[in-house]
Amino acid sequence: xxxxxxxxxxxxxxxxxxxxxxxxxxxxxxxxxxxxxxxxxxxxxxxxxxxxxxxxxxxxxxxxxxxxxxxxxxxxxxxxxxxxxxxxxxxx
Amino acid sequence: xxxxxxxxxxxxxxxxxxxxxxxxxxxxxxxxxxxxxxxxxxxxxxxxxxxxxxxxxxxxxxxxxxxxxxxxxxxxxxxxxxxxxxxxxxxxxxxxxxxxxxxxxxxxxxxxxxxxxxxxxxxxxxxxxxxxxxxxxxxxxxxxxxxxxxxxxxxxxxxxxxxxxxxxxxxxxxxxxxxxxxxxxxxxxxxxxxxxxxxxxxxxxxxxxxxxxxxxxxxxxxxxxxxxxxxxxxxxxxxxxxxxxxxxxxxxxxxxxxxxxxxxxxxxxxxxxxxxxxxxxxxxxxxxxxxxxxxxxxxxxxxxxxxxxxxxxxxxxxxxxxxxxxxxxxxxxxxxxxxxxxxxxxxxxxxxxxxxxxxxxxxxxxxxxxxxxxxxxxxxxxxxxxxx
Numbered sequence: 001x002x003x004x005x006x007x008x009x010x011x012x013x014x015x016x017x018x019x020x021x022x023x024x025x026x027x028x029x030x031x032x033x034x035x036x037x038x039x040x041x042x043x044x045x046x047x048x049x050x051x052x053x054x055x056x057x058x059x060x061x062x063x064x065x066x067x068x069x070x071x072x073x074x075x076x077x078x079x080x081x082x083x084x085x086x087x088x089x090x091x092x
Numbered sequence: 093x094x095x096x097x098x099x100x101x102x103x104x105x106x107x108x109x110x111x112x113x114x115x116x117x118x119x120x121x122x123x124x125x126x127x128x129x130x131x132x133x134x135x136x137x138x139x140x141x142x143x144x145x146x147x148x149x150x151x152x153x154x155x156x157x158x159x160x161x162x163x164x165x166x167x168x169x170x171x172x173x174x175x176x177x178x179x180x181x182x183x184x185x186x187x188x189x190x191x192x193x194x195x196x197x198x199x200x201x202x203x204x205x206x207x208x209x210x211x212x213x214x215x216x217x218x219x220x221x222x223x224x225x226x227x228x229x230x231x232x233x234x235x236x237x238x239x240x241x242x243x244x245x246x247x248x249x250x251x252x253x254x255x256x257x258x259x260x261x262x263x264x265x266x267x268x269x270x271x272x273x274x275x276x277x278x279x280x281x282x283x284x285x286x287x288x289x290x291x292x293x294x295x296x297x298x299x300x301x302x303x304x305x306x307x308x309x310x311x312x313x314x315x316x317x318x319x320x321x322x323x324x325x326x327x328x329x330x331x332x333x334x335x336x337x338x339x340x341x342x343x344x345x346x347x348x349x350x351x352x353x354x355x356x357x358x359x360x361x362x363x364x365x366x367x368x369x370x371x372x373x374x375x376x377x378x379x380x381x382x383x384x385x386x387x388x389x390x391x392x393x394x395x396x397x398x399x400x401x402x403x404x405x406x407x408x409x410x411x412x413x414x415x416x417x418x419x420x421x422x423x424x425x426x427x428x429x430x431x432x433x434x435x436x437x438x439x440x441x442x443x444x445x446x447x448x449x450x451x452x453x454x455x456x457x458x459x460x461x462x463x464x465x466x467x468x469x470x471x472x473x474x475x476x477x478x479x480x
Contacts, residue, residue, distance in 0.1 A: 005332075008251050018329075018330060040418075055280075057275060062334075062336050064337065064338070084254075084323070085279065086247070087248060088225060089247060089292055
């Protein structure tokens with residue numbers, strides 16, 4: 001099963017769960033499954049049409065999915081998916 | 093570079109660098125000749141400035157318009173109790189010059205803006221971004237790209253940190269990616285909270301700020317392989333680290349295939365933040381903390397609802413009815429319609445969002461936002477209440 005890492009800012013929507021395992025075979029369907037499992041997370045990662053929010057960058061392994069096949073990037077049992085929203089903090 | 097000389101005191105001070113393979117006096121000369129601008133002297137800026145000062149960077153610039161606050165001391169290790177209330181740049185300069193009198197420090201107690209960024213940054217060789225908001229992050233990035241300066245970046249939230257080196261041109265002349273290649277679009281203003289709202293573990297900026305200092309030193313001296321084209325991600329809770337690849341994006345408006353942006357823009361507007369005038373012009377009803385106190389003293393009928401989280405309520409409260417923001421939609425029946433209802437949070441921002449939602453979706457017309465939230469109450473009405 002592909003392993004999706006939930007970043008710190010989004011764990012408030014996943015009951016503090018840091019990982020989500022999915023048997024889906026593409027980024028699009030895996031993120032849909034994640035949003036279904038945690039409905040409060042949906043609007044953070046997917047827009048109204050179900051597309052990845054523009055401000056989120058997603059990696060499979062080390063690679064940004066935009067340099068792979070975008071939302072259709074395939075996943076396998078060894079895939080590690082990193083959802084990376086921008087982090088704001090620094091000076092505070 | 094060979095004209096850069098060191099005094100006996102400096103040679104002794106930097107001796108561990110001078111005997112370090114690959115670094116030697118050549119690296120130390122490059123540090124002494126370098127000018128580094130640090131934007132933000134808070135969580136990240138504190139360790140960053142301390143290490144750059146100790147390392148002997150010849151000229152440091154510090155941009156920060158803020159003053160030292162009690163709540164800074166949990167992680168901003170540049171400052172002490174005696175600095176509370178002082179401008180951060182002044183307190184920082186005093187501490188840093190005490191650490192290393194052989195360097196020059198310039199201070200800029202102003203907000204970095206589209207009006208001053210190009211002028212400020214152009215005098216420096218490297219910029220280190222330790223800011224806390226998206227408009228300034230995009231501003232720093234864009235100014236660095238337009239001026240051809242490397243931007244050493246880090247950001248933090250709760251237990252997680254990121255770092256990278258943007259806009260770095262390597263020895264072969266190849267330019268690396270910048271912040272807009274990683275994040276082409278900013279998030280909506282209400283999506284990603286900052287540390288003042290979401291909290292941060294105090295040592296995390298220490299770790300990330302130190303990594304930034306290391307990358308600044310590598311960029312200046314050419315020692316090692318700077319973190320260009322890579323994003324370092326660290327989760328202090330699980331102690332997981334990842335290094336992800338960042339590639340240049342041909343759609344980058346600054347230096348992609350068809351650049352469309354050749355100057356700085358309005359970054360508040362770009363990030364969807366309302367201008368001050370729009371905030372003032374809002375139709376939302378509000379009440380000041382003095383007016384709320386008067387309500388209490390005169391026995392006026394009202395309902396006070398605190399929309400913060402239970403762990404915030406534990407720190408301080410003013411006897412509001414606790415209904416956390418995320419639960420409001422399910423507890424609408426608890427909100428009175430026959431008397432004024434005052435919504436309160438920490439600073440007045442979340443309560444304003446709650447009022448907007450209740451007015452739009454549930455037709456309330458009796459809601460008032462407590463201006464400045466519980467922070468204003470602690471400042472103006474009851475100083476015995478802690479500010480956080």
